[in-house]
Each structure stands twice: as C-alpha cells, then as structure tokens.
Amino acid sequence: MNTEFKEIENPILEGQPLECEAPNEQESTESFPQLMKYLIIGIIFGIIFVKAEIISWFRIQEMFRLQSFFMYGVIGSAVLVGLISVQLIKRFNIKTIGGEVIKIAPKQFRKGNVIGGFIFGLGWALTGACPGPLFAQIGSGFSVVLVTLISAVAGTWVYGKFENKLPK
Amino acid sequence: MEQLIEMIKQPWPWYIAGPLIGLTVPALLILGNKTFGISSSLRHICAACLPANIPFFKYNWKKETWNLMFVLGVFLGGVIATVFMSNPNTIVVAEATQNDLAALGITNYSSLMPVEIFNWQSLFTMKGLIFFVLGGFLVGFGTRYAGGCTSGHAIMGLSNLQWPSLVATIFFMLGGFAMTHLLLPALFSISGF
Numbered sequence: 001m002n003t004e005f006k007e008i009e010n011p012i013l014e015g016q017p018l019e020c021e022a023p024n025e026q027e028s029t030e031s032f033p034q035l036m037k038y039l040i041i042g043i044i045f046g047i048i049f050v051k052a053e054i055i056s057w058f059r060i061q062e063m064f065r066l067q068s069f070f071m072y073g074v075i076g077s078a079v080l081v082g083l084i085s086v087q088l089i090k091r092f093n094i095k096t097i098g099g100e101v102i103k104i105a106p107k108q109f110r111k112g113n114v115i116g117g118f119i120f121g122l123g124w125a126l127t128g129a130c131p132g133p134l135f136a137q138i139g140s141g142f143s144v145v146l147v148t149l150i151s152a153v154a155g156t157w158v159y160g161k162f163e164n165k166l167p168k
Numbered sequence: 169m170e171q172l173i174e175m176i177k178q179p180w181p182w183y184i185a186g187p188l189i190g191l192t193v194p195a196l197l198i199l200g201n202k203t204f205g206i207s208s209s210l211r212h213i214c215a216a217c218l219p220a221n222i223p224f225f226k227y228n229w230k231k232e233t234w235n236l237m238f239v240l241g242v243f244l245g246g247v248i249a250t251v252f253m254s255n256p257n258t259i260v261v262a263e264a265t266q267n268d269l270a271a272l273g274i275t276n277y278s279s280l281m282p283v284e285i286f287n288w289q290s291l292f293t294m295k296g297l298i299f300f301v302l303g304g305f306l307v308g309f310g311t312r313y314a315g316g317c318t319s320g321h322a323i324m325g326l327s328n329l330q331w332p333s334l335v336a337t338i339f340f341m342l343g344g345f346a347m348t349h350l351l352l353p354a355l356f357s358i359s360g361f
Contacts, residue, residue, distance in 0.1 A: 020208060020211075020227065020232065021203075021205055021207075021208055021315045021316045021320055022202070022203045022204065022205025022206075022207075022208040022232075022235060022316070022320055022324075023202075023203055023232075024200070024201065024202055024203075024231050024232055024234060024235075025201040025202070025203070026200045026201040026202070027201075029231075030200065030234065035233060035234055035237045036237070037199055037200070038196075038199075038200070038202070038234040038235075038237040038238045038241065039237045039238070039240060039241040039244070040241065041192060041195055041196065041199075041238060041241065042237065042238040042239060042240060042241015042242045042243075042244070042245060043241040043242075043244050043245040043248065044188075044241075044245060045189070045192060045238075045241065045242050045245060046241060046242035046243060046244060046245015046246045046247075046248070046249065047245040047246075047248055047249040047253070048180070048185050048188050048189060048245075049242065049245065049246065049249075050245065050246050050249035050250060050253075050280070051176070051179065051180045051185070051249050051253060051255075052179065052180040052181075052182065052184070052185030053179050053259060053280060054185065055246070055280060055281075056259060056280040056281060057280075057281045057282055057285075057286070058259060058261045058265065058269075058277070058280070058281075058282070059261075060344070061261075061265055061268075061269065061348065062261065062262050062265045063344070064341075064344040064345055064347070064348035064349075065264065065265055065268060065348060065349075067262040067264040067265045067268075068262045068265070069182075070182050071182075073182030073183065073186055074182045074185050074186040074189065075186065075318070075322060075323070076186065077182065077183060077186030077187050077190065078186045078187065078189040078190035078323050079190065079322065079323055079326045079327060080186075080187075080190065081186070081187045081189075081190025081191055081193075082190040082191075082192075082193035082194075082204075082323055082324065082326070082327030083326065083327045083329070085190070085191070085193055085194035085197075085327070086193060086194070086197075086327045086328050088194075089194060089197060089198075094198065096197070096198055096199065096200060096201050097198060097199060097200075098200070100201055102197050102198070102201055103201060104197070104203060104328050105203065106328075106330060107315065107316070107321070107325050107328075107330040107332045107333050108315075108332060109331070109332035109335065110315065110332070112313040112314050112315055113314055113315060113321075113332050113333075113335045113336040113339065114335060114336075114339050115313060115314075115339075116309070116310045116311070116312065116313025116314030116315070116336075117310065117314040117321075117335070117336040117337070117338075117339030117340050117342075117343065118310070118339045118340075118342055118343040118346070119306050119309060119310030119313060119314075119343060120306065120307055120309075120310025120311045120313075120314055120317065120340055120343060121310070121339060121340045121341060121342060121343015121344040121345075121346070121347065122306050122310070122343045122344070122346065122347045122351070123302075123303050123304070123305070123306025123307035123308075123309075123310055123343075123347075124307065124318075124340065124343065124344050124347075125343070125344040125345075125347035125348045125352065126298065126299055126302065126303035126306065126347060126352075126355070127299065127300075127303035127304060127307055128281065129307070130206070130207075130307070130311075130317045130318040130319070131206045131207040131209065131210060131239075131307065131308075131311060131317050131319075132206040132239070132242055132317070132318070132319055134304075134307070135239045135240075135242040135243040135246065136242050136243065136245060136246035136249075137246065137280075137281065138243055138246065139242070139243040139244060139245065139246020139247040139249075139250065140246040140247070140249065140250040140280065141250055142280075142281050142286050143288070144286055144287060144288050144290070144291060144296075144300065145286065145300070147291060147296070147300040147301065147304070148299075148300045148301075148303060148304035148307075149304060150304070151300060151301045151302075151303070151304025151305045151308065152210055152304040152305065152307045152308030152311075153210050153213050153214060153308055154304075154305060154308060155210075155304065155305040155306065155307065155308025155309035155310070155312070156207075156210040156211055156213075156214050156308040156309065156311075156312045157214045157218060157220075157222075157225075157308075158305075158309055159224075159308070159309045159312040159313050160211070160214060160222050160224035160225050160312070161220075161222055161224075163223075163224045166313065
C-alpha cells in the first residue's frame with residue numbers, strides 16, 4: 001500500500017500536479033465485488049451503443065455530412081439529461097450511496113482543448129469511433145478494431161511522453 | 169412479450185439512447201463519486217502496462233480500476249447486444265450519405281461497419297495503416313491532449329457547464345468535418361478504393 005501512495009506523491013513533488021480527467025473522488029476504497037457495479041453500468045452502456053448503432057462508422061459519417069439528425073439527437077439529449085441531473089445533485093446536495101459529498105472537478109482550459117480536440121476529431125471521422133465505441137465495436141465482432149484500440153493506447157502513450165514539449 | 173422482444177431487436181431511436189447515456193453521469197456520481205470519462209481508460213492502460221518512468225503515467229492507476237471495469241463492461245455489452253439482441257435487417261443510412269459514400273467506393277451496408285474497410289485482410293495494406301493505425305493514433309493522442317473525449321467533455325463537461333469542454337467539443341466537430349470533407353477523398357484514393 002505504502003509504495004502505491006509514494007507513486008502518486010512523486011509527480012506532485014516534481015511540480016507536476018496529478019490531473020486525471022475522469023477522477024475517482026470517492027474517499028473510501030472499493031473492493032473487487034464493489035467494482036462490479038461499474039462493470040454492469042458499462043454493459044448497459046455497451047448495449048445502448050450497439051442497439052442505437054452509435055458505434056456505426058456510417059452514423060458518424062451521417063453526422064459529419066449533416067445528413068441525419070440522429071447523432072445530434074443522441075448527444076443533445078444525453079447532455080440535456082446530464083445537465084438536469086448535475087443541477088439536481090447540486091441543488092439538493094445529493095450524496096453518494098456511501099454518504100459522501102459529490103465532487104465534480106472543474107475542467108481547466110488549455111491549448112490542448114483546441115489542438116488535441118481537432119486531432120481527435122480527425123481520428124473520430126476516420127475510425128467512426130470515440131474511445132467508448134471502440135470497445136463496443138470489438139465486442140460486436142469487429143475484432144480488427146483491436147488494432148485501432150492498440151494504436152489509440154500508443155497515441156496516448158506518445159502524448160504522455162511528449163506532454164511537456166507540447167503547447168499547453 | 170414477443171412484441172417487446174421485436175422492439176428491442178429493432179434499432180433504438182435517439183430519444184431512448186441519448187437520455188439513457190445522459191443518465192450515466194448521475195449514476196456514476198451517485199454510485200461512487202466518479203466523473204464520467206472513457207478516454208482516461210487508455211491512460212490507465214499505459215500507466216498499468218508501460219509507464220516507462222514517464223511522469224504522466226506515474227500515478228495510482230489502481231484507484232481508477234473502476235474505469236477499466238467500465239470499459240470491459242462496454243466490450244461485454246457489445247457482445248451481448250450483438251449475440252442476443254441483433255437487428256436482423258441491414259442498417260438504414262441516409263440516402264445522401266449513401267450517395268456520397270458510393271462515390272468513395274463504400275456500397276456494402278450488410279453490417280454496422282463498412283466491411284470493405286473493417287476486416288483483417290485490410291490490416292497490412294494502406295487501408296489498415298490509415299483507418300486503424302493512423303485513425304486509432306489520432307483518437308488516442310487527440311483525446312488525451314484535449315483532456316477528454318465525447319464522454320468526458322461533450323457529455324460530462326457540458327453537463328457541468330464547463331466552457332473548456334464546449335471549446336473542446338467544437339474542435340472535435342471541426343476536426344471531424346475537416347477529415348470528412350477535406351481529407352477523406354484523398355485518403356480513400358491512396359488506400360486503393
């Protein structure tokens with residue numbers, strides 16, 4: 001346990017604050033059986049992705065060619081429901097099932113939002129997938145997308161390697 | 169009952185899928201104080217498998233195991249939906265898109281993905297290099313540089329009214345438009361279509 005905590009202290013000591021963009025803010029740790037709930041949410045999510053054909057390369061092409069409302073409807077209604085939920089959580093100070101105060105870290109602006117965002121957009125139109133659908137595409141039988149996933153992991157690694165040399 | 173099964177097998181409309189995806193945001197927050205974001209899983213895979221002493225990958229990734237469980241679930245969900253709930257019909261794609269894609273050489277709608285591109289035979293050809301290797305790299309590099317993907321910025325960030333997420337989302341779309349309208353014709357032609 002101790003060595004693990006040292007690992008997260010190191011970057012802070014070096015003046016590089018740890019920033020995980022989808023952080024786990026929960027204070028209590030979770031055992032493996034408790035982690036199963038995230039697996040179940042993931043399964044539901046994967047089923048929706050396939051059943052609504054969001055993982056389809058064709059749907060992404062329709063979207064970027066402005067020839068179908070479908071993906072705009074999906075993303076728009078998802079944001080609307082998410083927005084209302086977050087506002088309700090804040091307004092009524094809703095706690096987690098473990099009784100903790102819910103924390104949502106603000107997103108800091110950096111040049112990467114623009115440059116990285118544009119680069120991701122290029123890849124989105126090529127692969128027909130954002131990171132989530134990549135996993136569902138593999139699950140739905142397009143095993144060759146495993147190569148895309150490995151390449152995406154490589155892209156993340158290369159970003160991590162040169163992070164300090166890129167415009168912030 | 170049979171009608172229900174028939175309904176489930178049909179493609180689900182956006183007004184069912186979108187709100188369900190939106191509910192992932194409060195579900196993760198309430199179940200365990202987790203902020204929705206899928207591209208982070210790629211970073212955790214790097215941190216777990218090949219940290220290589222790079223500061224960006226030196227953090228307690230085990231605390232983020234939930235994120236890896238989530239994407240494993242997305243994979244399994246893909247399997248379940250395809251094996252048990254599969255739509256027997258071919259995918260319905262807007263006619264205008266079909267015309268545009270026909271000009272590029274894509275005409276097969278038998279599957280959710282164009283089988284002309286997404287098959288193992290393409291792997292060691294220009295097709296594979298462009299659509300899998302380059303495409304995947306851009307997704308992995310771009311999302312991390314942007315600090316998130318469609319889930320972390322477009323859905324979670326916008327739900328929390330974060331303006332940097334709006335900027336990121338706009339540039340996701342601009343990148344997609346640029347690829348589709350400016351680069352794709354050339355990339356299709358050099359990959360042998």
